Amino acid sequence: MSDLKLTNIGKSFGKVEVLHGIDLTIRSGEFVALLGASGCGKTTLLRIVAGLDSVGSGKVEIGGTDVTDLPPEKRDIAMMFQSYALLPHMSVAENVRFPLRMRRQGARSEQAARVKAALETVRLAHLAERMPRQLSGGQQQRVALARAIVSDPKVLLLDEPLSNLDARLREEMQVELIDIHRRIGLTTLFVTHDQDEALSLSDRVVLMNAGGIEQEAAPRDIYDAPATAYASSFLGAANLLPAEISGGQARLADGQTLAVPAGTGAGAATLALRQENIDIGPDGSLTATVVTRVYLGARHRYILDLAGQRISVLAPASVMLEPGSAVRIGIAPDRIRVLPA
Amino acid sequence: MVRAVPGWVRIGAWIFVLLAALFLLAPLIVVMGVSVSEAQFIAFPPKGFSLRWYEKALNSPAYVDAFWLSLRLAALVTVSACILGGAAAIGLSRARRSGGVVETFFLSPLVLPSIIFAIGLLMVWSAIFGPTSFHALWLAHTVVALPYVIRTTLAVLAERDPHLEEAARTMGATRLQRLWFVTLPQCRPGLLAGAFFAFNISFDEAVLSLFLRNPNLVTLPVQIYGQLEFSPDPTVAAVSTLMILITVALMLILERMLGLTRFASG
Numbered sequence: 001m002s003d004l005k006l007t008n009i010g011k012s013f014g015k016v017e018v019l020h021g022i023d024l025t026i027r028s029g030e031f032v033a034l035l036g037a038s039g040c041g042k043t044t045l046l047r048i049v050a051g052l053d054s055v056g057s058g059k060v061e062i063g064g065t066d067v068t069d070l071p072p073e074k075r076d077i078a079m080m081f082q083s084y085a086l087l088p089h090m091s092v093a094e095n096v097r098f099p100l101r102m103r104r105q106g107a108r109s110e111q112a113a114r115v116k117a118a119l120e121t122v123r124l125a126h127l128a129e130r131m132p133r134q135l136s137g138g139q140q141q142r143v144a145l146a147r148a149i150v151s152d153p154k155v156l157l158l159d160e161p162l163s164n165l166d167a168r169l170r171e172e173m174q175v176e177l178i179d180i181h182r183r184i185g186l187t188t189l190f191v192t193h194d195q196d197e198a199l200s201l202s203d204r205v206v207l208m209n210a211g212g213i214e215q216e217a218a219p220r221d222i223y224d225a226p227a228t229a230y231a232s233s234f235l236g237a238a239n240l241l242p243a244e245i246s247g248g249q250a251r252l253a254d255g256q257t258l259a260v261p262a263g264t265g266a267g268a269a270t271l272a273l274r275q276e277n278i279d280i281g282p283d284g285s286l287t288a289t290v291v292t293r294v295y296l297g298a299r300h301r302y303i304l305d306l307a308g309q310r311i312s313v314l315a316p317a318s319v320m321l322e323p324g325s326a327v328r329i330g331i332a333p334d335r336i337r338v339l340p341a
Numbered sequence: 342m343v344r345a346v347p348g349w350v351r352i353g354a355w356i357f358v359l360l361a362a363l364f365l366l367a368p369l370i371v372v373m374g375v376s377v378s379e380a381q382f383i384a385f386p387p388k389g390f391s392l393r394w395y396e397k398a399l400n401s402p403a404y405v406d407a408f409w410l411s412l413r414l415a416a417l418v419t420v421s422a423c424i425l426g427g428a429a430a431i432g433l434s435r436a437r438r439s440g441g442v443v444e445t446f447f448l449s450p451l452v453l454p455s456i457i458f459a460i461g462l463l464m465v466w467s468a469i470f471g472p473t474s475f476h477a478l479w480l481a482h483t484v485v486a487l488p489y490v491i492r493t494t495l496a497v498l499a500e501r502d503p504h505l506e507e508a509a510r511t512m513g514a515t516r517l518q519r520l521w522f523v524t525l526p527q528c529r530p531g532l533l534a535g536a537f538f539a540f541n542i543s544f545d546e547a548v549l550s551l552f553l554r555n556p557n558l559v560t561l562p563v564q565i566y567g568q569l570e571f572s573p574d575p576t577v578a579a580v581s582t583l584m585i586l587i588t589v590a591l592m593l594i595l596e597r598m599l600g601l602t603r604f605a606s607g
Binding site (some may be wrong): 052073075077081082083088147 | 508523527
């Protein structure tokens with residue numbers, strides 16, 4: 001049993017409320033991403049689970065035990081820091097052995113075996129005797145990961161662990177993290193501001209906004225069916241347009257109409273349109289004006305003016321439109337997400 | 342394009358540097374020269390070559406006793422200044438608001454004239470404990486050596502990764518374990534440098550030692566001063582040269598240790 005349960009967590013720094021009413025349960029072995037913009041409280045929530053910050057209100061349970069008032073050293077957790085926080089005066093092997101040594105887990109020979117196994121998991125066994133400063137950023141990152149998993153903690157906490165790596169290494173480490181998690185199955189809470197990272201790594205995405213949970217769902221569901229305007233704009237940069245719904249049609253601010261999914265309730269609403277789901281072509285039912293064209297290599301991004309509002313549209317690189325020209329656009333009804341106004 | 346420094350300016354700068362170095366080294370050269378002179382009196386340039394003044398110094402109970410006293414004192418001051426200064430630096434590096442005031446207080450011996458501290462300490466000590474003792478000297482030297490240890494240790498602590506200690510907590514390290522395995526290793530280069538300063542400050546401190554001396558409590562600098570005042574002969578220069586050599590030796594040892602520490606801690 002190593003599930004993590006947060007009940008009604010609240011936290012303020014002075015007069016500033018950073019978290020309120022957080023309820024979250026993470027099943028044993030689940031990989032959950034805490035996603036949000038900077039300042040949304042996701043790192044504070046992670047630090048509360050670690051015990052590095054105290055709660056203002058609420059309860060933290062790990063494996064069925066209330067740990068709300070336990071200091072971090074008494075909680076059976078491991079945390080990986082954004083800066084890796086390797087001890088500079090200790091070798092790689094000594095760093096990885098550190099949690100076992102501090103907690104007096106096992107005899108020396110057993111510790112050595114576990115250190116070796118952890119380093120093999122991150123494919124760094126050959127660098128065990130190096131000092132941290134002799135390693136590259138990616139290698140240091142993997143030492144930190146080995147150190148986090150060596151003590152077999154009940155909960156593994158990762159604080160933006162990939163943000164200090166360059167793009168290529170980051171993708172490599174994402175694959176490796178998925179692989180390692182599949183093999184050892186630790187309950188993992190992962191903080192990130194990168195939606196791609198959250199979607200690609202986790203079993204479940206918890207989107208945070210202004211100190212609360214905006215939506216939590218499996219990656220596919222939260223992307224395809226965002227529950228709120230914030231969720232749809234944060235995940236995949238959706239275009240949000242106010243509209244008036246009646247009889248299966250949405251009327252935009254300038255009077256243009258487009259079909260929405262059958263059965264959509266009448267009244268004021270917000271349409272969320274993903275930039276990759278908008279088609280440019282003569283069959284489109286809407287007219288817009290080209291504002292800007294951005295060349296992205298494989299594609300063009302167009303900024304269009306639709307009903308007095310700027311929207312972003314992705315088009316193949318072969319589609320060449322000049323700024324100022326009028327263009328027809330369309331969108332399949334089942335690709336439109338209708339949100340409350 | 343950056344204009345090159347004209348040749349005459351560079352030559353002028355080199356002459357200035359050489360003169361400054363000469364000015365700094367000249368006294369040492371004079372003292373070392375005098376110490377190997379054959380002449381009875383302190384005179385430069387030296388006449389002939391002889392090690393007799395070294396022999397005389399090493400056979401003089403006054404010098405030898407003073408040397409052992411100074412050495413014992415400097416060693417103990419090094420230990421006490423490092424313990425107190427290290428603890429103060431660790432505390433100050435964590436202090437938030439009131440830290441600045443406390444730091445200024447700890448560093449005040451740097452700016453306070455030591456003669457005033459010497460007079461004050463002598464009066465207080467006499468009033469409470471009577472005659473001065475080794476402990477009075479130990480206390481006095483520790484106070485003036487403390488700021489150096491605090492400064493050097495604070496400097497290395499300012500550069501540390503603030504997450505290291507939190508990381509250690511998440512790995513199960515208790516308060517004592519964090520001090521021993523995380524904080525102290527981080528302080529190490531600063532403490533070593535501070536120890537070097539503390540030893541040297543105590544070993545050649547003269548003002549406090551002069552005020553607190555008694556017939557049984559004469560440190561090496563006080564002995565040298567007394568000798569110069571009453572019966573100057575090149576023995577003084579021989580002893581001074583030995584002091585210089587000890588300092589240089591310490592510096593070399595420390596450089597090796599610090600160099601090794603850097604190698605080990607990155």
